[in-house]
Amino acid sequence: MNSAEFLLWVRGPGLNIALAIFTIGMLIRLLEIFMLGRKQNLAELRSNGVSAGLRTIFTRSMPADKNSMRRSMFTFVAGYGFHIGLFVAIFLLTPHIQLLQSLLGFGWPALPTPVVDLFTVIALISLMALLWRRLTHPVVRYLSTPQDYLVWAATFLPLLTGYMSYHHLWFPYSWLLGVHILSVEFLLILFPFSKLTHAFTLFISRWYTGMMAGEKGVAS
Amino acid sequence: MTTATLERGVQILKEQIDAPTAAFFSSCVHCGMCADACLFYTETGDPAYTPINKLEPMRRLWEQEYTLVGRIKKLIGLSKPITDEELGEWSDMVYHACSLCGRCSMVCPVGNDISYMIRKIREGISAAGHAPEGLIGATTRAVKIGSPMGIRLHALQTQARNIKESSGLEIPFDQEGVDTWCCCRPWR
Amino acid sequence: MNNDKTLGEALREQGVSRRGFLKFCATTASLMALPASMVPAIAKALESARRPSVIWLSFQECTGCTESLTRSHAPTVEGLIFDNISLDYHHTLQAAAGHAAEAAREAAMEENKGKYLLVVDGSIPLGNPGYSTIAGISNLEMLKEVAEHAAAIIAVGTCAAYGGLPHANPNPTGAVSVEEIIKDKPIVNVPGCPPIPVVITGVLAHFLTFGKLPELDHLGRPLAFYGNNIHDRCYRRPFYDKGLFANTFDDEGARKGWCLFKLGCKGPVTYNACATTKWNDGTSFPIEAGHGCLGCSEPNFWDMGGFYNALSESTMDLSRTAAVGIAAGAVAGAASGLLNRRKKSQAVTAHETVTVNDLQREEKS
Numbered sequence: 001m002n003s004a005e006f007l008l009w010v011r012g013p014g015l016n017i018a019l020a021i022f023t024i025g026m027l028i029r030l031l032e033i034f035m036l037g038r039k040q041n042l043a044e045l046r047s048n049g050v051s052a053g054l055r056t057i058f059t060r061s062m063p064a065d066k067n068s069m070r071r072s073m074f075t076f077v078a079g080y081g082f083h084i085g086l087f088v089a090i091f092l093l094t095p096h097i098q099l100l101q102s103l104l105g106f107g108w109p110a111l112p113t114p115v116v117d118l119f120t121v122i123a124l125i126s127l128m129a130l131l132w133r134r135l136t137h138p139v140v141r142y143l144s145t146p147q148d149y150l151v152w153a154a155t156f157l158p159l160l161t162g163y164m165s166y167h168h169l170w171f172p173y174s175w176l177l178g179v180h181i182l183s184v185e186f187l188l189i190l191f192p193f194s195k196l197t198h199a200f201t202l203f204i205s206r207w208y209t210g211m212m213a214g215e216k217g218v219a220s
Numbered sequence: 221m222t223t224a225t226l227e228r229g230v231q232i233l234k235e236q237i238d239a240p241t242a243a244f245f246s247s248c249v250h251c252g253m254c255a256d257a258c259l260f261y262t263e264t265g266d267p268a269y270t271p272i273n274k275l276e277p278m279r280r281l282w283e284q285e286y287t288l289v290g291r292i293k294k295l296i297g298l299s300k301p302i303t304d305e306e307l308g309e310w311s312d313m314v315y316h317a318c319s320l321c322g323r324c325s326m327v328c329p330v331g332n333d334i335s336y337m338i339r340k341i342r343e344g345i346s347a348a349g350h351a352p353e354g355l356i357g358a359t360t361r362a363v364k365i366g367s368p369m370g371i372r373l374h375a376l377q378t379q380a381r382n383i384k385e386s387s388g389l390e391i392p393f394d395q396e397g398v399d400t401w402c403c404c405r406p407w408r
Numbered sequence: 409m410n411n412d413k414t415l416g417e418a419l420r421e422q423g424v425s426r427r428g429f430l431k432f433c434a435t436t437a438s439l440m441a442l443p444a445s446m447v448p449a450i451a452k453a454l455e456s457a458r459r460p461s462v463i464w465l466s467f468q469e470c471t472g473c474t475e476s477l478t479r480s481h482a483p484t485v486e487g488l489i490f491d492n493i494s495l496d497y498h499h500t501l502q503a504a505a506g507h508a509a510e511a512a513r514e515a516a517m518e519e520n521k522g523k524y525l526l527v528v529d530g531s532i533p534l535g536n537p538g539y540s541t542i543a544g545i546s547n548l549e550m551l552k553e554v555a556e557h558a559a560a561i562i563a564v565g566t567c568a569a570y571g572g573l574p575h576a577n578p579n580p581t582g583a584v585s586v587e588e589i590i591k592d593k594p595i596v597n598v599p600g601c602p603p604i605p606v607v608i609t610g611v612l613a614h615f616l617t618f619g620k621l622p623e624l625d626h627l628g629r630p631l632a633f634y635g636n637n638i639h640d641r642c643y644r645r646p647f648y649d650k651g652l653f654a655n656t657f658d659d660e661g662a663r664k665g666w667c668l669f670k671l672g673c674k675g676p677v678t679y680n681a682c683a684t685t686k687w688n689d690g691t692s693f694p695i696e697a698g699h700g701c702l703g704c705s706e707p708n709f710w711d712m713g714g715f716y717n718a719l720s721e722s723t724m725d726l727s728r729t730a731a732v733g734i735a736a737g738a739v740a741g742a743a744s745g746l747l748n749r750r751k752k753s754q755a756v757t758a759h760e761t762v763t764v765n766d767l768q769r770e771e772k773s
Contacts, residue, residue, distance in 0.1 A: 002626055004707045007677060011713060012723040019726060020733045027737025028288055028744050033242040035745030036286065036752060056331060064326045071256040072327070079251065079329070094653055095720035098670060102721045103730060113651035139252040142267035148250055173637060174677045177719075193289050198330050201246040206331030208240035220326075223766045232762075234755035286748045288740075347762050349769035356767045363764040 003174035010181040018185035025192025026200060033204060045215045052214025053207040059220075060206045074133060078126045085123025088116055089159060113166070120163050127156050147194055154190050157183040226304040229348025230281065233302075236340040237282050244337060245279050247330040248272055254324035254334055260317045271324035271334045274313040277302050278341045304348065311350040314338050415616070416455035429455075436613045439606065439685075440622060440632040453617035460616065461516050461524040463554055464498040467547040468540045468574045468583055469530025473565035474500045476602035493612065496524070499542075510543050517557060525615070526558035528586050531567040531574045535582030551589060560594045560621055561586060562611060566704055569597035569628070576710035587628060596621045597628035601704035604685055607633045627707070629679065638675035638701050641683035644668070662698060672716040673700030680705040 001009075063069035069076055090096055092111040101107035110116075131152055134140045161180035165173065190196065213220035255261040255270040267273075283290035284299050293299045324334040345351065358368035365372060380391040392398040413421075419429055433450045437443075442450075466474070478501065495501060496516035497509065504512055516524060528551065533539035537546030545553075555561060563586040566572040574583035587595050598608055611630055614622040622630040639645065647653070647667040654662035654671055667673070675683075678701050682693040694701055700716075703709040713723035 002707075004627065004677070008708055008712065008723060011721075015722045016724050016726065016729045019729050020736075023730055023733030024737035024740060027734060028741040029246060031738070031741030031745040032287055032748055033239055033246060035742075036237065036239040036242050036748050038238045038240060060329060060331045068253075068257060068327045071262075072253045075251050075253055075256075094651060094670065095718060098718035099720045099722070099726075102717065103726045105727070110651060113649060116651075134250075137252065138265070139255040139261070139267040139270050140250065143250040143252060143270060143273060145250075168640070173639070177677065195246075195249050198247040198249050201243050202330040204243040205240070205247040205328075205333075208243060209325065209328075209331045209333040209336075212240070212333060212336065223760065224769050228760075228762075228766075231755050231758055234752060235759060237752070285751055288744050291747075346767060349767065351767055359767065360764050 003172060003178060007174055007178040007181075010178050010185065014182065014185050018188040022188040022191050026197070029192050029197050030200065030204075033201065038208075041215055043215075046217030047214045049211035049214035052220060053209075053211035056210025056213070056220045057203055057206045060209075074129075078129045078133070081122050081126030082130060085119040085121075085126060086155075086159065088119035089123060089162065092116055117163070117166060120159055124156070124159050124163065127152065127159070131156075151190065151194050151196055154183075154187045154196075158187055224347065224349030226302070226307065226348055229307055229344045229346075229350070230302055232347040233278055233281050233341065233344035234285060236343055237278070237286060240333065241278075241337055241340065242282060242286060244332040244334070245275075245282050247332060249330065251329065253327050253329060254332075257323040257327040259321070259323070268313070269317050271318070271338075272332070274310065274318060275334065275337050275341055277306050277310055278337065278344065307345050307348050308350045310341075311345050311352060314342055314345060315352045315355065413459065414455065415457040415459060418459065433613075436610055439610050440614060440630075450613065450617045454613060457616045459494040460612075461494045461496050461520040462527055463496055463513060463516055463524055463558075464527040464529070465542075465547075465550060465554060466499045467528065467530030467532050467551070467568070468581065469565065469567050470573075471500055471529075472602040473529040474498070476600075477564070477605050477608055493525075507543075513554075517554060521557045523559050524557075525612075526554055526561045527564055528561060528568045529564045531571050531581075531583035531585060532589060533574070533581035533583050535580070539581045548589065551586065555590045555593055558593060560596070560615065561590060562608065563587065563595055563597045563599075563628075564608060565603060566599040566601045566707075566709065569599040570707035572601065573710060575708070594621050595628060596624065596630060599627075599629060599634075599705040600680060601702070601709075603705070604633070604681055604687065606685060607681060625679070627679075629705070633681045633685075634679040634705065636679065636681075636684075638678045638680060638683045638695070642675055642695060643683070644695060657698065668695060668698075668700040670718055671700045672714065672718060674703030674706070674709070674712060674715075674719055675701040676719060678703040678706050678709075 063072070063076060088111065091100070091108075093113065093116045094110040097107050097110050134144055134148065134152070158180060161176060161183050164170065165176040165180050168176070187196075191199075210220045250272075252270060254272055255267065258269060258271050261267070261269040261271075272279075280300065281302055284294050284301075285291070290299065318335070318338050320335045320338060322335045325332065325336065328334065342351075346355075361370045362368045377393070380393070383389055383391060416429070430447070430451055433454065434444070434447050437447050437450055464474075494516075497513040499509075502509055502512070530540075530547075532547045532551055534548065537548055540547045542550060563569045567574060567583075568586050571579075571583050571585045571588075574581055575585075585597075587597070596611055598611060600607070607630070610632065611622060614620075614630075622632055625631050625634055627634075639648070642648075644665060644667050647665070648669060652661065652664075652666045653669055654664075654666045656662065657671065662668075662671075668675075673695065675695065682701070683695070686693045686696075702715055703712055706712070711723065713719075713721055
């Protein structure tokens with residue numbers, strides 16, 4: 001297969017297969033969660049928990065207090081460096097916005113490409129730092145399974161190949177672009193069957209935790 | 221005749237797993253921030269005390285029973301079943317190495333209420349017969365004898381008489397409408 | 409069909425000065441990325457070359473390639489060189505017609521057996537030989553017959569090189585390229601819709617000089633002309649790099665000459681010489697005129713996802729896939745969720761109250 005055929009496949013059938021698996025898998029996971037339900041809380045509720053739940057979805061993005069931030073400073077800084085860089089790279093780069101626009105029917109303004117490039121570098125460095133931590137810190141190494149490393153690679157590769165594509169690094173551009181799209185397809189297929197589901201389920205978790213705390217009348 | 225078995229424990233764990241639990245397990249990314257908050261970890265440095273790790277048997281059960289992928293893995297023989305030894309090992313983790321203080325639940329960035337789940341896994345571990353000896357003893361004494369320390373009514377009444385003799389304080393027993401409420405505490 | 413004159417003699421007869429001739433050789437050398445020391449060799453070879461016999465077969469084509477290659481606004485040396493090969497068969501340019509034309513072809517093939525160059529434009533239909541015939545002979549048969557004793561084949565235009573327009577989805581005629589049929593002859597692909605004129609004369613010049621075809625890329629195209637993609641040589645590249653794009657035709661960005669990525673430019677994945685050599689003697693090329701590159705020198709460029717859809721978009725309808733996925737996921741998820749509920753309610757039903765007698769294991773009590 002030459003690079004032209006490869007690129008046509010990843011832009012066509014490849015992307016559609018990956019998107020199908022992603023949507024089907026995520027919906028299955030979400031319904032599997034919701035349909036388990038929650039036992040009715042028979043205690044007298046201090047509040048109905050709705051506003052607490054909604055508020056917690058946002059407040060959990062910040063550390064609980066200064067002490068917690070200090071204790072988890074590395075995770076906090078590297079975690080945000082990675083996530084913010086990733087979101088800027090995915091959602092604020094013109095070619096990606098074009099793609100999303102064709103899917104959603106609407107688009108939004110982009111950042112200048114060199115700015116996105118900088119955020120991509122921050123994301124890549126943060127990811128490498130997080131891998132180093134996963135390999136060396138006793139707690140994180142203890143918790144880690146092969147899936148953690150696979151997910152790391154699946155997240156790292158699109159960023160790396162995207163960076164390489166933009167800078168035309170080392171390989172012919174058509175191949176780089178094809179490999180970049182393929183790496184995203186791999187990420188999409190892995191998504192519903194790994195911890196990547198947190199991208200969606202974290203809202204559910206934060207909601208439940210906030211709601212249950214609100215029902216008890218305590219902070220969350 | 222006892223009915224504490226592994227199957228009983230697993231069955232109770234299955235009951236305990238609900239939508240919040242499923243959401244929590246789906247969201248954990250193994251970041252380790254819960255360990256940073258847990259005093260059992262920070263004071264000992266033992267990574268096994270990472271709060272989310274204390275829930276591992278229940279997480280595996282959730283995956284095997286309540287997710288499509290887990291069910292498929294179980295069908296093709298790729299999943300590790302929950303064993304009795306495992307529940308026995310985890311007993312210390314969830315009873316002696318957790319005070320349900322909730323610090324882990326407060327710091328989890330994806331919003332997992334870990335202490336909520338610790339309370340649930342205790343239900344399963346105790347039904348499987350792996351609750352700590354001391355707790356089993358105290359519970360049994362409380363139900364069968366009347367107090368966790370094993371103090372009988374006779375001994376209590378004697379103590380009430382001694383108190384009345386030395387201080388003149390009358391301790392009412394089973395009387396409606398009294399002004400004072402006394403409670404006993406262990407005397408060392 | 410007079411082959412006695414050498415190429416040099418013929419050029420001089422047409423008024424091309426020695427200086428003009430050498431200038432052409434130097435240009436050809438530099439276009440082919442050959443060292444300056446090769447210029448005398450090229451000059452000597454072209455000077456004394458016997459006008460090679462060229463048979464040009466036109467199959468399922470639009471004649472655009474011929475139009476492009478024979479277009480000379482002013483007599484250029486490329487045009488003259490082209491006029492001075494012995495073009496023994498060409499539908500558009502030949503004087504003969506009917507039986508006489510076919511006879512000329514057969515005579516040229518016989519006289520120059522093993523030495524003539526076969527140029528093909530247009531694709532070959534395999535669906536039904538009757539879709540495209542010449543003098544009652546199907547394209548497929550004629551190609552095989554003429555290719556058999558050709559020295560080399562030049563597939564001019566994307567149709568001959570990769571199937572081109574007829575090959576586009578759903579390919580009703582079963583159109584294929586030359587290289588899908590002929591496997592035992594050297595083939596050079598000179599794609600483009602149409603190709604740039606100087607590319608073919610460069611290939612011919614190389615062949616005449618060295619007796620073999622120039623170095624080719626993995627798609628059979630001369631590296632000298634197809635070695636870089638448009639994007640890497642585009643004068644609007646700084647705008648791409650800065651993230652300045654035209655959003656619609658004739659908006660502010662378009663008028664300022666910003667990058668045409670969002671308007672569907674396929675420059676990043678298109679290999680051709682348009683951005684450097686340009687068209688009409690270096691006048692302009694599509695992007696400079698304000699329209700995104702179509703990718704016309706690439707295989708399947710008609711099916712690359714739409715000329716006005718950006719390269720980053722899918723070639724298929726993603727929203728439909730997403731909608732189907734969500735629907736299917738909802739069904740499968742409901743099924744899995746129901747299984748969960750059933751399993752849980754079974755566990756709840758099986759619940760037996762844990763009394764104080766149930767806390768100890770048998771072996772412990």
